[in-house]
Amino acid sequence: MxxxxxxxxxxxxxxxxxxxxxxxxxxxxxxxxxxxxxxxxxxxxxxxxxxxxxxxxxxxxxxxxxxxxxxxxxxxxxxxxxxxxxxxxxxxxxxxxxxxxxxxxxxxxxxxxxxxxxxxxxxxxxxxxxxxxxxxxxxxxxxxxxxxxxxxxxxxxxxxxxxxxxxxxxxxxxxLESRDWYSGMAEIVKISLTLDPELFAYLEKVNDLGPEGGVDIQLIVEAACRRKAEVISIDEKEAGPRLVLNFGHTLAHALESSLGLGEIRHGEAVAIGMRAALSLSKQICGLDEGQYRRAMAVIEKIPVPDIRYDQNLEQFLTRDKKRIGGRVRCILLEDIGRCHVTSLDDPGELVKALALS
Ligand SMILES: NC(=O)c1ccc[n+]([C@@H]2O[C@H](COP(=O)([O-])OP(=O)(O)OC[C@H]3O[C@@H](n4cnc5c(N)ncnc54)[C@H](O)[C@@H]3O)[C@@H](O)[C@H]2O)c1
Missing domain, CATH: 3.40.50.1970 (Rossmann fold)
Incomplete structure (x- = not known):
């Protein structure tokens, strides 16, 4: 046991x-x-x-x-x-x-x-x-x-x-159904990218992150919980450091709402949101091309459904509960394991980044 x-x-x-x-x-x-x-x-x-x-x-x-x-x-x-x-x-x-x-x-x-x-x-x-x-x-x-x-x-x-x-x-x-497995895996990838380069290196080495891929589940669940526990201990109410756990989530929540709740798994939406956030990270906070490619390669191990985005998406983005003073808060990556919290005047920037990712 x-x-x-x-x-x-x-x-x-x-x-x-x-x-x-x-x-x-x-x-x-x-x-x-x-x-x-x-x-x-x-x-x-x-x-x-x-x-x-x-x-x-x-x-x-x-x-x-x-x-x-x-x-x-x-x-x-x-x-x-x-x-x-x-x-x-x-x-x-x-x-x-x-x-x-x-x-x-x-x-x-x-x-x-x-x-x-x-x-x-x-x-x-x-x-x-x-x-x-x-x-x-x-x-x-x-x-x-x-x-x-x-x-x-x-x-x-x-x-x-x-x-x-x-x-x-x-x-x-x-x-678990395979889609639900991958949905959780997306959150593990998020934690590795934002907080744990060692976990990221492990996920990079494993070819198949699926339920039959032979990933050491005990190891990665524990690592992810440990990182999350550390962040919560210093920032229970999300005033600062905990915000990094929202990497990929600004777009994810808007996507889930615009598509109709339940149409897409939460983790699938997060995987799509992380791709867009990575593109924006290159443009806004100088994420190096090599690190961008490494991060993208791991995110792409999470299969996501082919979905259509409509104008609703921007509307839902502007309603994001993490907006501040009319600007949409967004978490970007400076490097693997290092984040930058920013806010965007125009939520359309995220939608454009989505098209580029
Ligand atoms: N509170 C938070 O900090 C936080 C963080 C991330 C996500 N969320 C929320 O979590 C929800 C998504 O969670 P989820 O992905 O667990 O979704 P879920 O609870 O809908 O579970 C997904 C599916 O798996 C089934 N299921 C659960 N356990 C199973 C098992 N052992 N074997 C087979 N089937 C099983 C469920 O019945 C359901 O059909 C979203 O609403 C999201 O907003 C909350």
Whole structure:
């Protein structure tokens, strides 16, 4: 059994990320203790429940008071006000109180929705993140960002609510669809480009980043979590250093919103966004041609769907929640492992860079 632990240092809100095939066994042990102290609600989605229902019942089962299990529809559409209200009402119906615990067991959608509900129900109850996709293991489960979407844009409503702990059982990645695997891989590439040249060199060496490509998943999930944990520890609320984690995301969020939520995987949109940001990095902050090519070669290992961009894209770019004083914030790369945070007067520059990439 493999298990690595990464610590997120945040004073009294510190917690650990447990990574490995033993993570759910440890979770089960810990849940037994929590369950005897207060009520527990496990939130998951239909697909995860259809594959791991039996294991989830085992996790949630407690001798005297089994946890309540709530199953939401899979996919981005569950990040809505309607679903949020429904979940909060189920919390009330199950009698959750200030001492209760919410367990978000699924991908980034479940993590964001259940995390948000936990942060506002009774002005905040504890949450544990149990990520089951590659993307949620390396990105969304750590750092405390929660959220739902508006028709006006993605993740436009949300909170910061750090989990009490993260339990990432890498064994469950075997059942991911290939597109979801690559979607998570895009976030790993992002972390390597912005924060970890050593991880980047590893990804450069592996020819095939796909599910059958033989990548050392334990190694890269741990490395990505470690880098993210370090950044969060120094900048919990994204006032400075944490901004680099948005590399590729300005365009990605606008793309996802303009295409219609759920049409493209988040990581696919990030891969497209990173290509455009790289082109702009050459023009604006002098990214060297050789480093540009190396970075692009690794990003191109992530297959992305052939999609059409329309005028909507610029509109959504101007609505980006990270805009400041009418300018669109954008993260560029000076070198592999070194970023430059800038803001663009004209969001059209990103759209042009997209065409060039
Ligand atoms: N909060 C943050 O910091 C943060 C960071 C990045 C992304 N996000 C959000 O995360 C979401 C994307 O997350 P995601 O890619 O995990 O999407 P997702 O939660 O929609 O999961 C993708 C699909 O995989 C299925 N699935 C989950 N685990 C599985 C498993 N082990 N085996 C088989 N199928 C499984 C799900 O049912 C779903 O159909 C987006 O909404 C994005 O905005 C949030």
């Amino acid at each position: 493999t298990m690595n632990v990464v610590h997120v240092e945040l004073g009294e809100r510190s917690y650990s990320i447990h990574i490995g095939d033993g993570a759910w066994d440890l979770l089960q042990e810990n849940l037994r203790e929590w369950n005897s102290a207060g009520k527990v609600m496990v939130v998951t989605d239909e697909r995860v429940h259809s594959i791991y229902g039996h294991r989830i019942e085992e996790l949630a089962g407690a001798p005297n008071s089994p946890a309540t299990v709530v199953v939401v529809p899979q996919g981005e559409k569950s990040k809505s006000f309607g679903r949020l209200e429904d979940l909060c009402r189920k919390m009330a119906g199950a009698g959750l109180d200030r001492g209760s615990l919410v367990v978000a067991l699924g991908g980034g959608v479940v993590g964001d929705l259940a995390g948000l509900a936990a942060s506002i129900y009774l002005r905040g109850v504890s949450v544990i993140q149990v990520p089951t996709t590659l993307l949620s293991m390396v990105d969304s489960s750590t750092g405390g960002k929660t959220g739902i979407n508006l028709p006006e844009g993605k993740n436009q409503v949300g909170t910061f609510h750090q989990p009490q702990g993260v339990y990432a059982n890498t064994d469950v990645l075997r059942t």
